[in-house]
Amino acid sequence: MASNSFQPIQGMSDIAPPDVYIWQMLEARAREVFARYRFEEVRTPVLEKTSLFTHSLGDTTDVVTKEMYRLQDRGGRDLSLRPEGTAGSVRYIASGGEETANARIYYIGPMFRCERPQAGRKRQFHQIGLEAAGAPNPLADAEVIALQINLLSAWGLEGAKIRLNTIGLPEEREAVLEGLREAIRPRLAELPEDAQQRFETNVLRLLDSKDPAVQAVIADAPSVTELLSAESRAYLDTVVETLRGLEIDVEIDTSLVRGLDYYVHTVWEVVHGGLGAQNALSGGGRYRIQIDNKTIDGVGFAMGVERMIAALEASGVTADQFPPKPAVFIASLGEAALKENLLLMQTLRQRGVACEMELTNRKIKAQMKRANKIGAATVIIRGDSELENGTFVVKNMGEGTQQELELPELMDLMGKGGG
């Protein structure tokens, strides 16, 4: 029943069984893939100084200006729940000097943005992300993209597409923006009002507008790539060639832009058809972030876990395909057996067998029913007569067969994986 007092706050949810199994699968396989590519986990705090985000993401971006959970602590410090993972990772990288200058790290955890929830968008959402610090190098960008593709296939996702583009260097940004404005200005009147505003505040955003009127004007404007320097174009070309050399085929999408200020050179997105309006599973790119007098270069991506799960479900991969290991169930008959079975359960658990038992004197029928429900592969039945004989009835639930064993035989069987 939907009672307000039992519900999490807006845009946040409990992740419980059976849903949690697919989360565990995703995280476990991600850790395997990251380890293979030699990345290590770093767990940064969820709460950071607000200034970290305003400086690295850009103090006029929507994420910073209207989507952060921002608060003051008791000492009056201005803090924010992290809206993304790169800023904190980069702070960590910057904190380590030479030790972390070329860090290869990953993170798994919750992010927070106070927006209106919709399909694929929660206020507390989760990302699995990765950062490879180091000076710009197209080979590094290609390696990270290759890793990401490997990750998607480890998760069993089909039908995802990578859109790749470049946005060049900060020093040429102004020239790009001016070039775009010049091309659009003569037809400014054709644009709807909100687009005209974006013309002033964020021309790049017009490129990926969904509005047909905007698209018509953009179609005739030069692409970002055309406005960039030869060096920046060459950088992108090398990324693409390197990927082709790794037998990874990517397509360049010149309408792709990013909403955060820190990006330079390569940017990309993984999109999937089964998701509704928020169709990006992942955003990635190369960045350059200043913290105090330090500049951190790196390349990375973040995958939205909720969106990833939605995409997997759209392609037939669901949580109930990853249930926990089937358990052994112990059924008791009578007070004396119940007590003895507690000790048996303790012993089995200490030997690594996942097991469960009924702690009341319920009828055996009800106990068998429960064992069946939790998916126990084996039920050990012990009542008064077994107690007298020193034996255990062991039932194989899959086949419906059962045998009566003595303790050494039982332990032997359990040692082989719980029956």
Added chain:
RNA sequence: GUGGGUAUAGCUCAGUUGGUUAGAGCGCCAGAUUGUGAUUCUGGAUGUCGCGGGUUCGAAUCCCGUUACUCACCCCA
């Protein structure tokens, strides 16, 4: 921040033009001769009809507010 849809049992949902004790399926509990599950049969329990107010002789049903869910815009993972 703006706009649309929704809210009835643990779950999925039905509920006629406002009318008497609000229903179904699944699940749960119990029974179908001895201490054995998943099938079958029989019986049983469970609802502040999201919450608050209003209209009415009478509201799950109409109106207003509110909270949450959901979808889209904006933006983003």
